[in-house]
Amino acid sequence: MYFIALATDYDGTLAHDGIVSKKTLAALERFKKSGRKLVLVTGRELPDLKRVFPEVSLFDKVVAENGALIYTPASEEERAISPAPDPKFVARLKKLGVKPLSVGRSIVATWEPHQATVLDVIKEAGLELEIIFNKGAVMVLPSGINKATGLIAALQDLRLSPHNVVGIGDAENDHAFLQACGCSVAVDNAIPAVKNTADLVMPGARGKGVEQLVDKLIKHDREIVSRRHDGIVLGSAAGDDIYLSPTDTVLIAGSSGIGKSTLATALTERLVESGFQFCVFDPEGDYDGLEGAVRMGDGSSAPTKAQVLDLIAKADSNVVVNGLALRVNERPDFFADLLPDLGSFRRRTARPHWLIIDEAHHLLPKRREDTRAVLSLELPGTVLITVHPEAISTDALRLVTAIVALGPKAKNVVKVFCREIGIDPPKDMSSPKGERVLFWRPQKRKKIATVKVVEPRQSLKRHSRKYAEGQLDEAGSFYFHGPDDAMNLRAHNLMIFAQIAEGIDDKTWEFHLRAGDYSKWFRNQIRDKDLARETAEAEKDKTLSAEESRKQVLDAVRRRYTAPATAPEE
Known part of the structure; x- marks a missing residue:
């Protein structure tokens, strides 16, 4: 479920001449029974609303006084989000004969043609007030207060994002809150200006x-709007933008070092720009330093489930869950424990809007018997990133709605995916050239496209945290054994390497130095060509003493892996 809440205006939308029909009330009850929320957004003052609409308890939140007052029917709590009217301002209007004149918790309201008098008094007193019009009504509120600000405050109470709200209205003062919603709708009797800016116009009037x-x-839920509505741009093909929908499950696959995390980084930038919340599951520390996100965990400590869920509960927090401290065999258990609770939270709030699961073959492996149990019936707004699509749970692969295949073996990625879920691969596939990728929607079986994907503005140093603080396996570790094999000291990451290197004797250090072992390890296991190149220069320089060469190599390591990463990812 993507659209979690309906925000509706009252007069002229929900109600006709102040009255809500029984059929409309029944529709609201059906909506609530579907597990969704209702928010009423009105210019009326609360006592007046309760008088004309005794069924107000149907709503989870009421935004009254054109955004100035938040009311919770279940608890009858009232919360003003703007100051009370200035008594001198009200007194001056009364003295000038402005009638009718209504004074609420924050709003001051009258009718045309008194707007000129109201404006003169505002200027005369030098007050920061705004006049809002609504079909002849003249409402005065503190500057910056409108139906949109009130709706945002109500949604924060409900832990919902405006992206997951459909708003419906009819009049001038509805513009602001409609445009704040993920989908804006006008009733048939709405003024032309509202209809012209709405995403949808209903054929029926009012209720x-x-x-x-x-x-x-x-x-239909999310299907009432197009894919590009609230979608993020993946790239372009034949001059047209290619969008990923917030209900998509996306598989990004290709060989190692081909640009998968670079693409994922670019997508997170688009999410930040659009105000979507995301959570990255980062087993290898690839997304350390990702802009617009808070990292939880590092090479020495893993986050707890409670910590992750607490942070995700804050709608403005994007999260990177760093799993470096977890051993490879512990990661599926951690994810399997977290996913059901996260799925439950997403069903209630539709947040985080996107999950980005790196190394998905580790977190959703085919070999685990309980993978089906931890998966919900769908994975909306999810990106699965992997080198090995064949190692991902088949149940997860069957949920994929879009494939992004990278690199010279992109065609094989698509074929492997199709083989795993038992469908025929698309015909006429050609290998993508340059920085392009293959893009295909398997459920629609349309022709596969070659897409030039978006590029990130930021650069992340690939796997820097893993190599600096993580746990490389035995085959990937460096071993100091010296010329006589008198020792066997294992360095399973760069920080341990530096610590051991500082403590070993000069003879052992120089043995590995002259053999080119350090640059070879940096190149083949750490996969850092620049570090390997700089180290090789020290290895070849016979004029350097053991102390000088040691300092040069370790300085190069620390400069790259203890300072903020700025080097390109790949």
Whole structure:
């Protein structure tokens, strides 16, 4: 479920002449029974609203006084989010004969043609107030307060994002809150300006239009709008932008070092720009320093499930869950323990909007018997990144709605995917050239496309945290054994390498130095060509003493792996 809540105006939208019909009330009840939330957004003052609409308890939140007051029917709590009117301002309006004049917790309201008098008094007193019009009504509120600010405050209470709200209205003062919603809808009787900017226009007027929208949402949810609506741009093909929908499950696959995490980084930048919340599961420390996100965990300590869920509960927090401290065989257990609770939270709030699961073959492996149990029936807004699609749970692969295959073996990636889920691969595939990728939607079986993908503005040093602090396996570790094999000291990461290197004798240091062992390890295991190149220069320089060469090599390591990473990822 993507659209979690409906935010509706009252007069002229939900109600006709102040009255909500029984059919419209029944539609609201159906909407609530579907597990969604209702928010009423009105210019009316709360006592007046309760008088004309006794069924207000149907709503989870009420935004009254055109955004100035938040009311929770279940607890009857009222919360003003703007100051009370200046008594001198109200007194001056009364003295000038402005009638009718209504004064709420924050709003001051009258009717046309008194707007000129109201404006004169505001200027005369030098007050920071705004006049808002609504079909002849003249509402005065503190500057910056409108239906949109009130709705945002109400959604924060509900832990919901505006992206997951459908708003419906009809009048001038509805513009702000409609544009703040993930989908804006106008009833048929709406003024032209509202219709022209709405994503959808219902054929029915007032309550009938609300009833039609409710039925559409319950039946179609996210499908009431196009894929590009709230989508993020993956890249372009034949001059057209290619979008990923927030209900997509995306597989990004290709050989190691081909640009998968670079693409994922670019996608996170688009998510930040659009205000979508994301959570990256980062087993290898690839996303250390990702802009717009908070990292949890490092090479020495793993985050707990409670810590992750607490941070994700904050709608403005993007999270990178660093799993370096977990052994490879511990990662699936950690993820299997977290995913059900995370899935439950997403079903209630539709957040985080996107999950990015790196090394997905580790976290959702085919070999685990309980993978099906930890998966929900769908993985909306999820990116699975892997070198080995064949090692991912088949149940997870069957949920994939879009494939992004990278590198010279991209065609093989698509074929492997198709083999694993038992479908025929697309015909007429050609290997992508340059920085392009193959893009295919397997459920639609359309022709595969070659896409030039977006590029990130930031650069992450690939696997820097893993190599600096993590646990390389035995085959990938460096071993100091010296010329006589008198020792066997294992360095399973760069920090341990530096510590051992500082403590060994000069003879052992120079034995490995002159053999080119250090640059070979940096190149083949750490996969850092620049570090290997700089180290090789020290290895070849016979004029350097053991102390000088040791300092030069270790300085190069620390400069790259203890300072903030700025080098390109690949």
